[in-house]
Every structure is written in C-alpha cells, then in structure tokens.
Amino acid sequence: MFVAFPAAATDMDTPVEYTEQERRKILSMTALDSERFLDPTNRFSGNEKAVAFGKLLFFDKRLSDDRTVSCATCHIPKSGWADGKLYASRDGALRQTLTLTNIGYNRWFGWGGSSDSLWAHSLIPIEAPNEVAGSRVQVAVRIQTEKDLYSTYTELFGPIPAEIAPAQLPEQGRPVSRDPDHPLHRQWMALSDSQRRAVDDLFVNVGKAIAAFEATIVSRSSAFDRFAEGLRDDNPSQMAALSTSAQRGLKLFLGKAKCVLCHSGPNFSDGEFHNIYVSRAGEDDYGRWDGVAQVRASSFNFESRHNDARPEQAFPWVRYVTRIPESKYQFKTPTLRDVAQRRSFMHNGRFSTLDEVIDFYDEIDEAKEFQDHEETTLVPIGLSHQEREDLIAFLHSLTDEEAQSELPDL
Known part of the structure; x- marks a missing residue:
C-alpha cells in the first residue's frame, strides 16, 4: 500500500508516495515527550x-x-x-x-x-x-x-x-x-x-x-513535526509544511541513504556509538573505549551516593558496561534536530557543511584506511545531485524555528 501526500503549495512536483512501513516509521519519529x-x-x-x-x-x-x-x-x-x-x-x-x-x-x-x-x-x-x-x-x-x-x-x-x-x-x-x-x-x-x-x-x-x-534546551516543533502531525491526523495543510524536495529527502532518509539506521526515533539518534571511519590518521582519541573507563571510574556515576533515584527509577547501566575491542574509535550518534544551525560536524569537526557530510557518506569506503573495525551498515550510497539536494532540504526541515527565534544573542 502506498500513501500519497500533497506537496507544499509553492511546489508543482509530483506528490511523494510512502509505503505503509515508511508511514509507520515517520510516525515513530514525531515530537518528543516533555515528561x-x-x-x-x-x-x-x-x-x-x-x-x-x-x-x-x-x-x-x-x-x-x-x-x-x-x-x-x-x-x-x-x-x-x-x-x-x-x-x-x-x-x-x-x-x-x-x-x-x-x-x-x-x-x-x-x-x-x-x-x-x-x-x-x-x-x-x-x-x-x-x-x-x-x-x-x-x-x-x-x-x-x-x-x-x-x-x-x-x-x-x-x-x-x-x-x-x-x-x-x-x-x-x-x-x-x-x-x-x-x-x-x-x-x-x-x-x-x-x-x-x-x-x-x-x-x-x-x-x-x-x-x-x-534539560530545557529542547527542539521539538519543526516543519517535519508539523508534517508528521498532519500525517497522523490526516490534515493536508499540516502535511504541506514539508516541500516536495524535503519529502523526497525524507524518503531517502528512511531508505536509500540509510540515515535512519543510526539517526532513529524522535530525537533522530539511537543514542549509541559507532565507528564511521571519520577519525583523522594519527588521532589519539579512542572514543567509546575511553568513555567506558571514564564513566566506570567516575565518583559521580549512578553507583555513587549522589544518585537521587530509587532503585526502580534508573537502571545502573554503568554496572554492566564493558570495554570491547570494537569500541575503539566509536563516537556518539548526535541528534539531527536543529542540525542545520551547526557550523561543523563529526566529533573532530572534520566537516564544515552538510554537503561535505553527505559527500563523506556517499563515498564512505575512502575513509576506512584509518580504522581497525568495520561498521558493516556503512556502504557508498550513490546519490544523484538532486537526491543530495533533497536530503539536505529534509535536514533543514528538522529545525525548530520558533525555539531558534527565542534564543539569546550573545
């Protein structure tokens, strides 16, 4: 089954079609729960x-x-x-x-x-x-x-x-x-x-x-969220919050580009750690390998007397986390919400534009020489020029414009 959604009023392109599976995935990525x-x-x-x-x-x-x-x-x-x-x-x-x-x-x-x-x-x-x-x-x-x-x-x-x-x-x-x-x-x-x-x-x-x-620094009301809300409520005017280009980019995000494999859920992050071969040659930063040792040694972790939670309220993950060889060069999957507001990307600031990030993923094999462990989900994507533009249009749709307008100008 395919579901067609209307484009924004200013777009004259053919409406984008999503499968029922894609529709369910979109609804799983809707606005965050403030509680x-x-x-x-x-x-x-x-x-x-x-x-x-x-x-x-x-x-x-x-x-x-x-x-x-x-x-x-x-x-x-x-x-x-x-x-x-x-x-x-x-x-x-x-x-x-x-x-x-x-x-x-x-x-x-x-x-x-x-x-x-x-x-x-x-x-x-x-x-x-x-x-x-x-x-x-x-x-x-x-x-x-x-x-x-x-x-x-x-x-x-x-x-x-x-x-x-x-x-x-x-x-x-x-x-x-x-x-x-x-x-x-x-x-x-x-x-x-x-x-x-x-x-x-x-x-x-x-x-x-x-x-x-x-914890009050929250981005949860973007054009994508309005689109998803319209999808849930069958409201065409809300679904039109995404341009046709951004809708195509969303389809790529869920499918061909495989972004959703790591950037999943309402926060567009799986919250975990991956080796994506982005470290520069000679960098002495082992990422998650070092992080495991640091969190276990911390006098302020969940096992400390400073934890205010009752035993049933917060699971002490730190008690069970261990170093494994694959954790070297793994780094956190950052949220993609408001990603277009950032000036650099990756843990070491290697890229300065979203175009450069997409170039990197499009030719991922070129970066493998620096790392010891393979992230098997990463393969060259092979995007066309139009697909790159569509994917970037979707990433821009993840900005909470209202929240941005309220930020202090320092």
Whole structure:
C-alpha cells in the first residue's frame, strides 16, 4: 500500500508516495515527550528555581579559573548550542563541542559516553584544563564569596557546612588520580574526609542545577513535526509544511541513504556509538573505549551516593558496561534536530557543511584506511545531485524555528 501526500503549495512536483512501513516509521519519529526530562537521578530536575540558578551558572564566567569562560563560551545558543570550531581551536582538545540540543534524552553523555547522567557530565568541563579550567574547591569558594551566588544557592540547597567556609579551604583543589603529585591533587588531599565530602556535595548541587537548565534546551516543533502531525491526523495543510524536495529527502532518509539506521526515533539518534571511519590518521582519541573507563571510574556515576533515584527509577547501566575491542574509535550518534544551525560536524569537526557530510557518506569506503573495525551498515550510497539536494532540504526541515527565534544573542 502506498500513501500519497500533497506537496507544499509553492511546489508543482509530483506528490511523494510512502509505503505503509515508511508511514509507520515517520510516525515513530514525531515530537518528543516533555515528561521525559524529569531526571529521577536529579531531585532538582524540573524545579523552576534550580532551572533559573542553572541558567545563571551556565552563562556566568565566575566559575572559571580566570573568570573569562562560561559554559556558553563553547555552547553558543545561536550556533546550535555548540561553537562550530575545529577541535584544535582549544589547546589540547581532541573533540569539537557537542550540541546541547535535546541533551536530556541521552542515556550516555559526551562523544565517548564518559557520563551516565547530565548532571555528572556538566561537571566535567568545569575541571577540564582546556575548558573552564576551574576546580571543585574553587567552585565552593566562589559560590560562598559571590553574594548573589551564595544567596541563591543556599535558598535552593540549604546552608553550607561551616567546615568548608572559604577560610577553611585553599583557593583551588581537585582530585587528579593519575598524578598524585599534581599541586591541585595535593591541595585536595590536604582536606579532611568530611571536607572533601562536603565540597563534593556542593559541586554536585551546582551540576544538578546546570543540568536542570540544560534539560530545557529542547527542539521539538519543526516543519517535519508539523508534517508528521498532519500525517497522523490526516490534515493536508499540516502535511504541506514539508516541500516536495524535503519529502523526497525524507524518503531517502528512511531508505536509500540509510540515515535512519543510526539517526532513529524522535530525537533522530539511537543514542549509541559507532565507528564511521571519520577519525583523522594519527588521532589519539579512542572514543567509546575511553568513555567506558571514564564513566566506570567516575565518583559521580549512578553507583555513587549522589544518585537521587530509587532503585526502580534508573537502571545502573554503568554496572554492566564493558570495554570491547570494537569500541575503539566509536563516537556518539548526535541528534539531527536543529542540525542545520551547526557550523561543523563529526566529533573532530572534520566537516564544515552538510554537503561535505553527505559527500563523506556517499563515498564512505575512502575513509576506512584509518580504522581497525568495520561498521558493516556503512556502504557508498550513490546519490544523484538532486537526491543530495533533497536530503539536505529534509535536514533543514528538522529545525525548530520558533525555539531558534527565542534564543539569546550573545
């Protein structure tokens, strides 16, 4: 059975036909469920005061060592919540900034899945030397010495233990397990056990507030969603939200181009990790291989005392995740929602346009020389010029224009 859909009013092309199987697949990719953003591992998820505090912290540069960097320095709202720069633009960084769009729908966080919760992942950049370059002790000091931060924090989380008052702490300090002689590690270990515990608690609260805000960064009302809603309701005017070109691109997305094999579901991502041969020769970044080790070693993972969920609310995937040889060079499948707003693509920012991305997949065999393990679903697509244009038209239809218009212009 085939179902024909009318084109947009300005298109004179023949209407696109979809099989019943394609129709069901389209309906499975419709708008996201907002209720899923209530993270059971974060008791402040969905709390309006926590969201407001997290937004303040997200755009605030006072958590960085030199007060010049905030989360928004790299996660720029009008650049697809990323910065579009190549990985080499930050000293020592191997990866480009991953978008925050619909980040609350992930099971693993980061290109390699180094965290199993959004709040835990939001803490990593704060202490990364090539990102915010702060430390958890410094965060504890700044929260208490900046009047507005202190009042907002204590109103939300309660009083801060006297044993970690600024006078009781060094200016900096964090664990550096791989280098026990590191100055920051020595300062961290000079604190008492109870002080380290209290600093960790404050640090986690900051992460949970930031995560509460980041979970509100949602793209769910695009032209594609209007089309899919019209398909479900048999409403021709809504189905006309997609041009004929974009409708053809959708058919390619589901079929010949095989995009849906990884970019599936309402978030246009399977949430998993794949080796697509995109790493450059000589890159020392093992992706998921490293991410597994990092999430298992994290003191903030689901197995930690900071997890607010009851046992039945959040499955501890980290307990069972293991390294396998195939995980080397595997990286997260990013969401394609708002993908046209981004300035670079792939974990290492290898491509700067969607045309280049499609070129890469169209000739995928040329990239295999750099990798050890084969992703058997990837084969050259063989798209015509018109098919490339149609596929790009569909990718542009995944932008939530209303949400984009409300973003702050930094």
